[in-house]
Amino acid sequence: MSPDVSAETDHAVPTRTLVESMLRADATVDAGELYDVANTLGMSDQQVRLCIKRLVAEGQFVQDGRGRKAVLRATPEVRSTIEPDLEFVRYMYAQDRGQADWDGRxxxxxxxxxxxxxxxxxxxxxxxxxxxxxxxxxxxxxxxxxxxxxxxxxxxxxxxxxxxxxxxxTDLTVGGVAEARALAEVLWPLDRIADGHRRLLATAQRAARELQGAARATRLSIAIELAAEFTRAVEPDPLLPPQLLPQPWIGTAARAAVADCWSELLQGDQPEPLKLFRWYGDVIAEVAGIAGE
The missing domain is CATH 3.30.70.240 (Alpha-Beta Plaits)
Incomplete structure (x- = not known):
């Protein structure tokens, strides 16, 4: 069972991240739904309008229509850059399951x-x-x-x-340190990396509670918050093998909690059109053991 974590998760979702997360399979964003989810996340309509204006000015989106009736269309450049690297997501979960052992090199x-x-x-x-x-x-x-x-x-x-x-x-010594786990402590900021995973675990545990009976806009806001915190935690993570990490490693518990949340998010009656769900769906299905159900 994952340890309970009460750490504060005060990392707001950037407005740009929200817009990108609302991208549908046809590379469009429904502005009305975008504003609804933004409001659920505590963002004002003005914040969203300014962000849309910047994204359009940068040439990343084209806007058709105005206000909540508008449709944003992502340019090819945006579509090619915002997709997460799922190969590495799969690898970190394989490490957690003991399927990617280190050979000592x-x-x-x-x-x-x-x-x-x-x-x-x-x-x-x-x-x-x-x-x-x-x-x-x-x-x-x-x-x-x-x-x-x-x-x-x-x-x-x-x-x-x-x-x-x-x-x-297989023979590495840095500053007189040669033992593998001690080397990892010297070379990587493990305390800071662990703190990021503690925030992720707290976010996932809160999400699990809030998902029960949540309306669609709330479920979308939870998914976006979870994905944003996941990115913040794993981007600086060097994906060290378990042999080099303190045990039990908080990252394993955090990622397991995230997988549980996504398993719940993917159980909706209708397939979710947002690309965010497709990006993580296959990987999390593998991890949660729900593939093919």
Whole structure:
């Protein structure tokens, strides 16, 4: 059973995230429904109007009509950038189920990119960090996961493949620390990562209570809050294997609680047209064991 968490979850859903989460399968957003869900989340109509105005000005959406009768149409660029990377979502749940054991190898990437290619260097560094890499020293990063294909893809994308080196080792010492779990504590901010998962668990536990008998607008607001908090918790998570984490690890309990909530959200009488539900539906169905029911 997941431990009860009473931590405050005061992270508001950004208005932009709300709009993107309301995207339907045909890449449109119903403004009336958007305003209803926004109000449920405590947002004012003015906040929503200003956000829509910005998104239209940025060329991310096209607006047909006015006010609550309007329809927002996402541009191809938006549709290609807001979908979550479900491969990594599947991987983290596989770790939680003990289906992705660590083989004891550290995966290392090194790159030396001069000031003349500063933008490419910064982009490469950001990509490696997003993949969970921990900086060891200048231009040298490490992960316990098999990240080479993703590192190579990033290097190709930024035009620096000829300046990137990868290797694996079972013999890693950093600052005199060699034991694997101790290394993880040195290399990654585990306390901060755990705090994010505590907030996620608190959000999921509150959502589970509020879902009982909730109207559709409330259910949608719960789904959007849950997805936003899930993203906040997992984006900085390097997805370390259980062997490198304190046990019991709060992330496992948090993700299990999220899966339970999504299982409930997916049990509606009618298929939910929002893409948000399709994005998470298949993965959560696998985790919750409801696939094919």
């Amino acid at each position: 550290w995966h290392v990437v090194a790159f030396a990119i001069g000031e003349s290619a500063r933008s490419a260097r910064d982009s490469m560094r950001d990509a490696v960090v997003r993949l969970g890499g921990a900086p060891v020293q200048g231009g040298l990063y490490v992960s316990p996961n098999e990240w080479e294909p993703y590192v190579q893809a990033a290097a190709d994308r930024f035009g620096v493949a000829d300046r990137v080196t990868t290797l694996t080792t």
